[in-house]
Amino acid sequence: MFKLFQPNKIFQITSKAPKYILLLFVIVLSIGLMEALILSPEDYKQSDAVRIMYVHVPAAWISLGIFSSITFLSISGFIFKNKNFFLIAKSLAPSGFVFNIIALVTGSIWGKPTWGTWWAWDARITSMLILALFYAMYLISWRIYENEEKVFKITTFITIIGIVNVPIIKYSVDWWNTLHQPASINILSKSSIHSSMLFPLLIMTAAFALFSLLIFLMKYNTELIKIKNKGLDRL
Amino acid sequence: MINELLFMNGYGVYVLSAFSFTLFSFSALYLITKVQFIKEQNKFVAKFGSLNSEKAKSAKSQRINKEILANVTNN
Numbered sequence: 001m002f003k004l005f006q007p008n009k010i011f012q013i014t015s016k017a018p019k020y021i022l023l024l025f026v027i028v029l030s031i032g033l034m035e036a037l038i039l040s041p042e043d044y045k046q047s048d049a050v051r052i053m054y055v056h057v058p059a060a061w062i063s064l065g066i067f068s069s070i071t072f073l074s075i076s077g078f079i080f081k082n083k084n085f086f087l088i089a090k091s092l093a094p095s096g097f098v099f100n101i102i103a104l105v106t107g108s109i110w111g112k113p114t115w116g117t118w119w120a121w122d123a124r125i126t127s128m129l130i131l132a133l134f135y136a137m138y139l140i141s142w143r144i145y146e147n148e149e150k151v152f153k154i155t156t157f158i159t160i161i162g163i164v165n166v167p168i169i170k171y172s173v174d175w176w177n178t179l180h181q182p183a184s185i186n187i188l189s190k191s192s193i194h195s196s197m198l199f200p201l202l203i204m205t206a207a208f209a210l211f212s213l214l215i216f217l218m219k220y221n222t223e224l225i226k227i228k229n230k231g232l233d234r235l
Numbered sequence: 236m237i238n239e240l241l242f243m244n245g246y247g248v249y250v251l252s253a254f255s256f257t258l259f260s261f262s263a264l265y266l267i268t269k270v271q272f273i274k275e276q277n278k279f280v281a282k283f284g285s286l287n288s289e290k291a292k293s294a295k296s297q298r299i300n301k302e303i304l305a306n307v308t309n310n
Binding site for chain 2: 007011012015033036037038042047048049051052055056059094095098101102105106109110112113211214215218219221222224225226228229231232233
């Protein structure tokens with residue numbers, strides 16, 4: 001089955017897909033921005049400050065999702081001795097890191113009008129900052145280690161340690177008294193967010209997911225060409 | 236209407252700076268990734284061009300190499 005995902009076979013698709021994904025992203029983002037900034041209602045308590053949620057929450061969700069995927073891919077790469085899994089994980093990391101930073105910065109901006117402070121060492125914020133450090137360590141490892149086997153081992157180790165932080169981020173608002181409100185959206189039970197706010201949130205999440213897919217494909221193609229460049233050197 | 240949209244009951248500066256930071260980060264990441272991609276693609280073309288005919292023929296037998304070269308001409 002893994003042969004289907006061999007770089008040589010999927011490059012034909014991954015090299016052509018970015019332009020279509022970019023077009024789709026621009027369309028979905030435009031709809032999302034109109035919904036988030038103009039059409040969605042203001043909150044009865046937070047007024048218009050609630051609109052920051054439409055960038056903050058999708059960024060946080062996607063950065064968590066990407067880190068979980070990177071961990072899964074790194075472990076799978078190790079188990080199945082498949083380099084392509086590591087390549088996919090490496091290509092996912094930059095967008096995950098940027099989404100993590102966006103979640104931290106927009107959260108800080110949201111904190112000022114709602115909590116009266118730009119930063120608090122609250123469990124959720126601190127654990128998100130720790131995730132950003134794991135992302136940074138992961139990306140730096142790829143830059144500093146030349147030896148393939150060594151970098152595979154180190155990055156997998158970083159993700160295994162880092163993944164412990166993911167459930168802490170998720171449940172920090174339940175386990176500790178934090179400034180953060182508990183989750184408003186639950187997959188298994190009824191969400192407490194109104195559909196007029198849920199709809200723009202989902203559209204923005206879709207736009208952010210498309211952007212991370214776009215960056216992933218561009219980065220993955222770059223990595224494949226890098227490998228082929230090394231191949232030409234060996235000819 | 237536009238004033239209302241920008242003012243947002245006094246929260247405009249927070250909301251718009253959060254959205255601006257997000258869009259700026261997106262643009263920066265996209266541009267950096269695009270530049271890296273083009274750089275690597277150009278390096279490939281230059282290396283391919285410096286191969287002798289025999290090596291070039293052997294390199295061209297790989298589908299992925301042909302795809303990379305085709306993409307450069309399409310871009």
